[in-house]
Amino acid sequence: MITLYLHEQKRGNRRPDGMKKASGRLQYLTDLNQEGQLYGAVKRAGMPHAVLKQVDIDEARALPGVHAVLTAADVPGWNGFGIADPNQPVFCTDHIRYEGDAVAAVAADSPETAQAALNLIRIDAEPLAPLDSPAEALKPGAVHLHPEGNVLHTTAFHHEDLDKAWEHCRWIVEETYETPRQMHGYMETEGGLFLPEEDGSLTVHAPTQHGYKDQMQLARILGWHEAQIRIVSSPIGGSFGGKDELNVQPYGALLALHTGRPVKIHQSRQESVRAGLKRHPMQIRMKTGLDQHGRIAAHEVDILSDTGAYATLGGPVLQFATEHAVGAYRMGAVRVNGRAVYTNNGVAGEFRGFGGNQVIFALEGQLDRLADKSGIPPWELRKRNLRRMYDPGPLEQEVAPNNGPRDVWEAVQRSLLWQKPKRSRSAEEPWLVRGIGVSLAMHGSGLGYGIPDPAGGELRLTKDGRIEAAFGHEEFGQGLLASLQEMMLDHFHCTKDDIRLTIGDTSLVPPSGSSTASRSTNMMWQALQRMVPGWKKQLFTAVQQASGVPASRMETGPGGIFRMEGGTQQELLLSYQEAAALADITEAVSFHFPVTPDPIIGGHYLYGSTAVITEVEIDQRTGAVQVLEAEHVVAAGGVVYPIGYLGQIEGGSVMALGFTLMEDTVMEGSVCRTPNLDTYLMPTIQDVPGYQPVQAVETLPPGDDYGPRGVGEIGSVALAPAIAEAVYQASGVRVERLPIDREVLVDETAWMTAAEGETIG
Amino acid sequence: MTTSMKTTPLEINGTTYQIEASPSRRLVDILRHDLRLTGTKVSCEVGRCGACMVLVDDVPHNSCLLMMYQCEGRRIETVESFPEEDALTQAFVEEGALQCGYCTPGMMISLRGLLRSGRAETKEALMEGLSGNICRCTGYGGIHRVLDKITEEGLS
Amino acid sequence: MTMTKQQVWRPWTLQEVVSLTGQLDGRYCFTAGGTWLRTQWEAGTLEEPEHLIAVDRVPELQSGAAVQENYIEIGAFTTLTDVLEHPAVLAKLPVLVEACKQIAAPSIRHQATIGGNICTRTGDAVPALLVYDAVLLWYGSDGLEEESLEAWLMRETEEERLLTAVRIYDAPEEVDDVVFALKSGRRETFIPSQVTVAGRLRIDPQGNVLAAAIACGGGSAVPKRMPKTESLFCRSSTRKLFPALMHDEIKREYDPPSDVFASAEYKKRVAANLIVGEWYRKGRDHAVST
Ligand SMILES: Cc1cc2nc3c(=O)[nH]c(=O)nc-3n(C[C@H](O)[C@H](O)[C@H](O)COP(=O)(O)OP(=O)(O)OC[C@H]3O[C@@H](n4cnc5c(N)ncnc54)[C@H](O)[C@@H]3O)c2cc1C
Ligand code: FES
Numbered sequence A: 001m002i003t004l005y006l007h008e009q010k011r012g013n014r015r016p017d018g019m020k021k022a023s024g025r026l027q028y029l030t031d032l033n034q035e036g037q038l039y040g041a042v043k044r045a046g047m048p049h050a051v052l053k054q055v056d057i058d059e060a061r062a063l064p065g066v067h068a069v070l071t072a073a074d075v076p077g078w079n080g081f082g083i084a085d086p087n088q089p090v091f092c093t094d095h096i097r098y099e100g101d102a103v104a105a106v107a108a109d110s111p112e113t114a115q116a117a118l119n120l121i122r123i124d125a126e127p128l129a130p131l132d133s134p135a136e137a138l139k140p141g142a143v144h145l146h147p148e149g150n151v152l153h154t155t156a157f158h159h160e161d162l163d164k165a166w167e168h169c170r171w172i173v174e175e176t177y178e179t180p181r182q183m184h185g186y187m188e189t190e191g192g193l194f195l196p197e198e199d200g201s202l203t204v205h206a207p208t209q210h211g212y213k214d215q216m217q218l219a220r221i222l223g224w225h226e227a228q229i230r231i232v233s234s235p236i237g238g239s240f241g242g243k244d245e246l247n248v249q250p251y252g253a254l255l256a257l258h259t260g261r262p263v264k265i266h267q268s269r270q271e272s273v274r275a276g277l278k279r280h281p282m283q284i285r286m287k288t289g290l291d292q293h294g295r296i297a298a299h300e301v302d303i304l305s306d307t308g309a310y311a312t313l314g315g316p317v318l319q320f321a322t323e324h325a326v327g328a329y330r331m332g333a334v335r336v337n338g339r340a341v342y343t344n345n346g347v348a349g350e351f352r353g354f355g356g357n358q359v360i361f362a363l364e365g366q367l368d369r370l371a372d373k374s375g376i377p378p379w380e381l382r383k384r385n386l387r388r389m390y391d392p393g394p395l396e397q398e399v400a401p402n403n404g405p406r407d408v409w410e411a412v413q414r415s416l417l418w419q420k421p422k423r424s425r426s427a428e429e430p431w432l433v434r435g436i437g438v439s440l441a442m443h444g445s446g447l448g449y450g451i452p453d454p455a456g457g458e459l460r461l462t463k464d465g466r467i468e469a470a471f472g473h474e475e476f477g478q479g480l481l482a483s484l485q486e487m488m489l490d491h492f493h494c495t496k497d498d499i500r501l502t503i504g505d506t507s508l509v510p511p512s513g514s515s516t517a518s519r520s521t522n523m524m525w526q527a528l529q530r531m532v533p534g535w536k537k538q539l540f541t542a543v544q545q546a547s548g549v550p551a552s553r554m555e556t557g558p559g560g561i562f563r564m565e566g567g568t569q570q571e572l573l574l575s576y577q578e579a580a581a582l583a584d585i586t587e588a589v590s591f592h593f594p595v596t597p598d599p600i601i602g603g604h605y606l607y608g609s610t611a612v613i614t615e616v617e618i619d620q621r622t623g624a625v626q627v628l629e630a631e632h633v634v635a636a637g638g639v640v641y642p643i644g645y646l647g648q649i650e651g652g653s654v655m656a657l658g659f660t661l662m663e664d665t666v667m668e669g670s671v672c673r674t675p676n677l678d679t680y681l682m683p684t685i686q687d688v689p690g691y692q693p694v695q696a697v698e699t700l701p702p703g704d705d706y707g708p709r710g711v712g713e714i715g716s717v718a719l720a721p722a723i724a725e726a727v728y729q730a731s732g733v734r735v736e737r738l739p740i741d742r743e744v745l746v747d748e749t750a751w752m753t754a755a756e757g758e759t760i761g
Numbered sequence B: 001m002t003t004s005m006k007t008t009p010l011e012i013n014g015t016t017y018q019i020e021a022s023p024s025r026r027l028v029d030i031l032r033h034d035l036r037l038t039g040t041k042v043s044c045e046v047g048r049c050g051a052c053m054v055l056v057d058d059v060p061h062n063s064c065l066l067m068m069y070q071c072e073g074r075r076i077e078t079v080e081s082f083p084e085e086d087a088l089t090q091a092f093v094e095e096g097a098l099q100c101g102y103c104t105p106g107m108m109i110s111l112r113g114l115l116r117s118g119r120a121e122t123k124e125a126l127m128e129g130l131s132g133n134i135c136r137c138t139g140y141g142g143i144h145r146v147l148d149k150i151t152e153e154g155l156s
Numbered sequence C: 001m002t003m004t005k006q007q008v009w010r011p012w013t014l015q016e017v018v019s020l021t022g023q024l025d026g027r028y029c030f031t032a033g034g035t036w037l038r039t040q041w042e043a044g045t046l047e048e049p050e051h052l053i054a055v056d057r058v059p060e061l062q063s064g065a066a067v068q069e070n071y072i073e074i075g076a077f078t079t080l081t082d083v084l085e086h087p088a089v090l091a092k093l094p095v096l097v098e099a100c101k102q103i104a105a106p107s108i109r110h111q112a113t114i115g116g117n118i119c120t121r122t123g124d125a126v127p128a129l130l131v132y133d134a135v136l137l138w139y140g141s142d143g144l145e146e147e148s149l150e151a152w153l154m155r156e157t158e159e160e161r162l163l164t165a166v167r168i169y170d171a172p173e174e175v176d177d178v179v180f181a182l183k184s185g186r187r188e189t190f191i192p193s194q195v196t197v198a199g200r201l202r203i204d205p206q207g208n209v210l211a212a213a214i215a216c217g218g219g220s221a222v223p224k225r226m227p228k229t230e231s232l233f234c235r236s237s238t239r240k241l242f243p244a245l246m247h248d249e250i251k252r253e254y255d256p257p258s259d260v261f262a263s264a265e266y267k268k269r270v271a272a273n274l275i276v277g278e279w280y281r282k283g284r285d286h287a288v289s290t
C-alpha cells in the first residue's frame, strides 16, 4: 500500500503535455483557426416543449455575410444522433422536446453576423405543457415524447424471495433519496473546426471521447462512408463524460460541406448549459432490512431516472445504477427496479461515475440509518455485509476474485481521522459544529455485459527511430498520455525521446473503443501486455539477422537495442532508427474488455473499491457545510502514474463535493434557471480541503493479471454519503436530497438557549 | 469624445497594435479573435471563471469584462508573454496542478500578478488571489501544493 | 454573444455629461467598471443600449478617498481595490472594509467601482454604507445634489443623474465597539449574496448599548436599515443578551423576497442569526473580561 500525498510523491511528473499546458502554448481544438473560415452557430428552440410548425429562415438567409442557413431538410443522411439510440434530431422537424433542441444552423463571416442571423430565424411553434418531471411524464395521457412512449428503459433484478425475507428482518429502514442535475462543467465549452478537404473528404477537429464513434455517427448523418471523415479529437479541455456524445459536430460538418469553407464553432457557456448533457437526477427509494445478526436480509430498490429529452446513454446509466444499488454487499433477498423516463428537462447522459454516484449515496445512507436503528456501529455493520474475495458480483454474476472492499475497509480502521471524536461543538463560536463520516463503494470498470466494449492498439517502429504506440483513446486531462508514457518506459527501458504516443486522430490510430468507464488505462495496459512480446520478437529477429547476436540475448534500452549478458546491458547493437531500416516492425491487437461469462446485461467483471472518511464543519447560523478533511483509500490495482492517480482522486472528490453541497441545474417548468457559472456553482479553491490524503491499495488477488483498473471515476462516487453522515453526526439532521439544502441545517437553538437572558461564562 | 468604429492603439505583450473596432469590443474577443492570441481562454464571459485572465498594468483583470476603450493607454500582458519554462510552470507540472489545462493560463496570470504585487506572502493571500479562478479537473490539490512551494520555498 | 455596435462617449466634465444625457434622451447608460453591466447584458436581463457614457474621465469621480474636516469622501469611480487600500477607509470605516473584501474576487475588484456597486442598489457595499449614514452626491440637470443613501434607496424612480461621490459625515473618531459585515451565499467565496448584514454598536463599559446601526440586504432585496432592531439594541446590555428576543425582532422587521435558491424565511433566519451571533460574541467577551 502506498500513500500518495503531500510531497511524498517524488517520482516527478513527466506528463508529456505538461509544459505546453502550463505555459498556455497548447492549442486546443477550439483555439484553431483557418484562413477563410466561417463562423457557425446553432439556433436553439428556446422553449422546452412545443409542436414545431415551421422554421422561417428567409430573413436570416438574406442577411449580408450569411453563407448558409440549414434546417432538417438539409440533412442528407439520418437526421439523428445518439450513442445507444440515435433519437436526438440534428434539427427538429415537428416536435420540440427541450430548450436546447436545434432547429437551424447558420454559417457567416463573423460571430456577430452569425448571431444576428440566429435572431432573424423565426420559430413558429405551439407550446405544449412541459413534462418537467418523470412523474408528469408517466401520467396517463401525457404527450409521448417518442414513438415508444415516455419510458426509455427499465431494469429489473431479483434475487431470492424478497416478500418472505422481510419476515426475517429485525430492523427495517425505508427512505427516498434524490440527487441533482449536475453539470460536467468542463472549462472548455464545445466547439471545433470543420474542414472540407480538396479530395472531397471532411476533417473534423472537435473534442470527443471516442473518435471512431463520432466518425460513425457523422457518416450516418451525412450519408457517407466512414472513411471519408477524419476525426481529430484531442487535446480536450475537460469532458468527464460530457463530450462523449456528439454536440456541435453535426452542425459544423453540415455547414462546412454546404459552404465548401472551413467552419469554426465555439459554443458560449450559456448555450453549453442549455444544450449539453447533465448527470441523471435520480429518485431512489430503498427499503432495507437487517436480521438479528446485522446481516442485510432484504433490500428493495426503485430507481426513477430523469433521462431528459433523448436517449443517448440513459439506458446503460440506469443499468449501472441497478447493479450498484447492491454494490459491495452480500444480501439475502434483493429486488431492484429501475425506470429511465423521458422528460423535457434537457438531456441527461454519460457522466463520471455513470449512475453509480446516485445509488451509492442512497445505499450508504441506508447502512448509516440501519446502524443508527440497530445500534451496530456503522463501520462494523458494513464489515458484516461486505463481499468476500470469491463471492459473486452484485447481480449474482461471476466476477474476477475481488477483495477490494475488505482491503479498503481495513485501511479505514487504521486512519487517524476515523479515530477522532465523531462530533464536537466550538466553544468560542457555538454555531460551529463538526462531524465525521465514512462510506464505502465498489465501482465497475468497463461498460458491462452486453455492451460492445472493444479495445485495441498498435505498436510500430517508425522510420525516424521511435517506438510508437497508437491508441484510439483521448486525452481530456486525465493524464492518459502520461500513463501510457510510464507504461512504455517500463516495457522498453528506453528514454522519453525514444517513444512516440499517438492518439486522438482516426487517420493515425486503430479503433480502441471509448475513453470512458475507467477503462482506457486498463485497456492500454492489457494491449501492451499482448503486443510487446510479439513486437520485440520481430524486432530482435531483424536485429539478429543484421548483427548475428541471438535474439534471446537482446533487450531494448535507451536509444536502441542492446546485447544482454546475465541480465545486464552490454553494448548497443543498433539504434532504433537503424533497426527501423531493416524491416517493418508493427504489432497490432484487438480484443474485448474482460467481461463476465454470465449473460446478465450490464454486469461487470472487474471493479475498483474505495472508502472515504470526511470531516465537515457546519455553520448553524447559515447551514453552510465546509468539508475540512477528505481521506481516500482506493483499491484499483497498481499505480501507473502516481501524480495522475492522485489527481484523479482529488478532482473526482471535489466534483463530488460540488454534487453534495452546491451543484444543481435548477429547472423551472423545464426551463433552466442556472444558465451560467454565476448561478450554477462549482467549488472554488476556498471550498475544498487543501490536502486529501490518498492511499492506494495495489495488491490484487493471486492470479489476477488484468492489470491496473482505471481510477477516473472512483474518486467521485463515495464522498457524498460520507459528507451526509458527517453532517448527521454534527447536527443530528439526516439529508436525503442533494445538494444539501442549507435551510434544513440552520439551527440556532443550541447557542440561543445557552445565551438566553444570561451572561455567558 | 469618441464614437462608433475607431482605431485604438493597444499595447499587448510589448507590441502596440492598431485595433479597428467598436470601443465597446471586449478585450477577450480582440485577443482570441482579432489577434489570434488563443493562450487566453474563454469559458463563462461573465467574470465567473477566470479562464480569460490577463494582466493590465501588472494587475489581473478578466478580459471578458473589459471593453476596448478601457484598455487604451494601458499595458496588457497575456500568457504568451511569459516564458515557456520557468519555476512556476515547472511547479505546476510537477505538482499536478493541471490536468486538462484549460484553466491553467488564467491561474498562471492570477499567480503572476500576485507575485509581482509582492502580496504573495501567505497561503491565505494566494488562495484569495485564486478565488476567481475555477478549475474543474484538479480539485485544487495540485494547486495547493504549488502555493505551498511558493510560500515555503519562495519560488518566484 | 455581444453586440459591438455601441457608441462610447467619454466626457471630460460634468457639464459634458449633462449635455450628452440631454441629447441621448434615455438611449444611454453610464458605465464605470462595466462589471455588473456585462453580466446583465450577457444574461439578457438588460438590453445593450445604443450609447455608453463612460464615466472614467470625469475628475470629480476620480478623487479616490479623501479625508475632509468632517467627512470622508470616496469618488464614485474608485475601484473596490482602491477603497480597500485607502488608509482613511481602513482606519475609520471597518464595516465598509469588511464588506468590500467579500465582494467578488480580486480581479473583479480591480475593475468594479464603489459607484457602480451603489447604483446597482443591491451591491454588498450598500448595507455597510447604510450603517455609516452615507450621503450620495449626484450631478444632473439641476446641478449638484446631496441625498442620503437611505432615502435614495427607498425612492424607486429610475436614476438619470450621475453619481459623483459618496460621503460619510462624522466618521467615527474611535472604532465602534462592535462592527461587522457578513455575507452568506451558496458557497464559501466569490458568490452572489443571499444575505448581507452590516452593523455598528457603541457600548459603554457597563455593557449598555449607546448607539446602534444595523442594515440587512442580499440577493435582489434592496438593503435597508432596521430601526426597530436598532431601538431594541439601544435598550439592551451585554450583561443580559436576550438573543431570542432580538432574533424575533429582526425576523419581524426584515422582509426579503424568496427566490429559486432560498426562501424568505431562510433569509430572515440567517440575517437574524448573523446579527445575533455578533451580539453573542460581544456578550461572551464581556463575560470573559468581567
Ligand atoms: C464575477 C462577478 C462577481 C460579482 N460579485 C459581486 C459581489 O460579490 N457583490 C456585489 O455587490 N457585487 C458583485 N458583482 C457586481 C458588480 O461587480 C459590483 O456591484 C460592482 O461594484 C459594480 O461596479 P462597476 O463599476 O463595474 O459598475 P457598472 O457595471 O459599470 O455599473 C453598474 C450600474 O451602475 C450604473 N453606474 C455606474 N457608475 C455610475 C455613476 N457614477 N453614476 C450613475 N450610475 C452609475 C451603471 O449605469 C449600471 O447601471 C459581481 C460582478 C461580477 C462580474
Ligand atoms: S471567461 Fe472571463 S471570467 Fe470566465
Ligand code: FES
Pocket (backbone or CB within 6 Å): A187, A237, A238, A477, B097, B098, B099, B100, B101, B102, B103, B104, B134, B135, B136, B137, B138
Ligand atoms: S485543469 Fe482542467 S479545468 Fe483546471
